[in-house]
Amino acid sequence: EPHSSFQNTVSSLSVDTQSLQKQIDELSTFSDTPAPSVTRILYSDKDVLARRFIKNLMGLSGLSVREDAIGNIFGRWEGYNPDLSAVGTGSHIDAIPYSGKYDGVVGVLGAIEAINVLKRSGFKPKRSLEVILFTSEEPTRFGISCLGSRLMAGSKALANALKTTVDGQNISFFDAAQSAGYTKDEGDLSSVFLEKGSYSAFVELHIEQGPILEDEGISIGIVTAIAAPASIKVDFQGNGGHAGAVLMPNRNDVGLAAAELALAVERYVLESGSIDTVGTVGILELHPGAINSIPSKSHLEIDTRDIDEERRNIVIEKIHQSAITIASKRGANLSEFKIVNQDPPALSDKSILEAMEASSKELNLTHKFMISRAYHDSLFMARVSPMGMIFIPCYKGYSHKPEEYASSQDISNGVKVLALTLAKLSLQ
Numbered sequence: 001e002p003h004s005s006f007q008n009t010v011s012s013l014s015v016d017t018q019s020l021q022k023q024i025d026e027l028s029t030f031s032d033t034p035a036p037s038v039t040r041i042l043y044s045d046k047d048v049l050a051r052r053f054i055k056n057l058m059g060l061s062g063l064s065v066r067e068d069a070i071g072n073i074f075g076r077w078e079g080y081n082p083d084l085s086a087v088g089t090g091s092h093i094d095a096i097p098y099s100g101k102y103d104g105v106v107g108v109l110g111a112i113e114a115i116n117v118l119k120r121s122g123f124k125p126k127r128s129l130e131v132i133l134f135t136s137e138e139p140t141r142f143g144i145s146c147l148g149s150r151l152m153a154g155s156k157a158l159a160n161a162l163k164t165t166v167d168g169q170n171i172s173f174f175d176a177a178q179s180a181g182y183t184k185d186e187g188d189l190s191s192v193f194l195e196k197g198s199y200s201a202f203v204e205l206h207i208e209q210g211p212i213l214e215d216e217g218i219s220i221g222i223v224t225a226i227a228a229p230a231s232i233k234v235d236f237q238g239n240g241g242h243a244g245a246v247l248m249p250n251r252n253d254v255g256l257a258a259a260e261l262a263l264a265v266e267r268y269v270l271e272s273g274s275i276d277t278v279g280t281v282g283i284l285e286l287h288p289g290a291i292n293s294i295p296s297k298s299h300l301e302i303d304t305r306d307i308d309e310e311r312r313n314i315v316i317e318k319i320h321q322s323a324i325t326i327a328s329k330r331g332a333n334l335s336e337f338k339i340v341n342q343d344p345p346a347l348s349d350k351s352i353l354e355a356m357e358a359s360s361k362e363l364n365l366t367h368k369f370m371i372s373r374a375y376h377d378s379l380f381m382a383r384v385s386p387m388g389m390i391f392i393p394c395y396k397g398y399s400h401k402p403e404e405y406a407s408s409q410d411i412s413n414g415v416k417v418l419a420l421t422l423a424k425l426s427l428q
């Protein structure tokens, strides 16, 4: 009977922090912007290099590697009961423009190192363990967040939408996928949908992307729920015209319509009745973008979230009403109001919470239960498998900017909790 006792496992868990840090640093060099920032966009040349880097590390760890039609990458350590559904773990390596080198990366490189840690300890998995690199978690290129995990979770709506999806340079999703060596065949997308019961559990290691753990001096966050994200695209159209010659009463300045809507977003989230409601206008483009030309087109992208789905949906409804009112008041045309995604929150699975808590205790690491205000691929894996997330502190909670940082010690703690949690779940 392969050895599966834990006692010596806990004491024998040793993380190769030096190699892990080297890998994090090397991976960050595959970027379209200069260090210390990282920009790594889906299917770009840098993304392809980064994928190759990860696949190589998976191979060196003795994992058998496969990729699906759109580039979700799976590295599997076969268990001694290979017919049982596997235990999954993983995250993403795509990075939004001018961001940092830990978001997502800690959950991919850390997962591979967790496998190495278990192998070094002599552990033998009963359920296979599988590291997943989700093809794209950030919405940057095609405006769709968690594209890989959303498809794996079986979204037919997304499979359909991708047939007509293009990026900002008018490159189609399939042309971009093909340029990176993935599918060109639209019919292929349903092959990405996971079979029911593919995983008995899925656990993601991630930096907190908030200040709580660092502020409270706590080593591990055990995530109980992931907030409900939504994103909206809005276009206003007007007559534009000469900034000097067109008098104010004759204008329908859609730059001001956009500004008014952005302030309405702020007002609605502030008056929601809860600090947990947030709203951001991260993209606001004016056309033609000349100082002396009245904007004739404006484009906004709105991100709004809440841990309470109903409260968030009320905010979306109010934003929609305001867009219509602002357009008619200003004699402008609301040419698009598109809800790109309006996702429910996800709750972590009780038995995975227990495994993560037990692992933290056995490793003598301070820990606390908390929610994730950022979304993750786990939000969609929760639709097809019991889910759990492990957070580690990050410097001042910084994320999505070059100052993002997590210490080797904190990363090593997270890897150990992940390794022990995977071991427990593998033997269940």
Ligand code: HGY
Residues within 6 Å of the ligand: 137, 138, 139, 373, 374, 375, 376
């Ligand atoms: O925006 C998010 O929550 C994620 O970090 N992409």
Ligand code: MN
Residues within 6 Å of the ligand: 103, 138, 400
């Ligand atoms: Mn992110």
Ligand code: MN
Residues within 6 Å of the ligand: 092, 103, 104, 137, 206, 376
């Ligand atoms: Mn992330």
Ligand code: MN
Residues within 6 Å of the ligand: 137, 374, 375, 376, 377
């Ligand atoms: Mn995320």
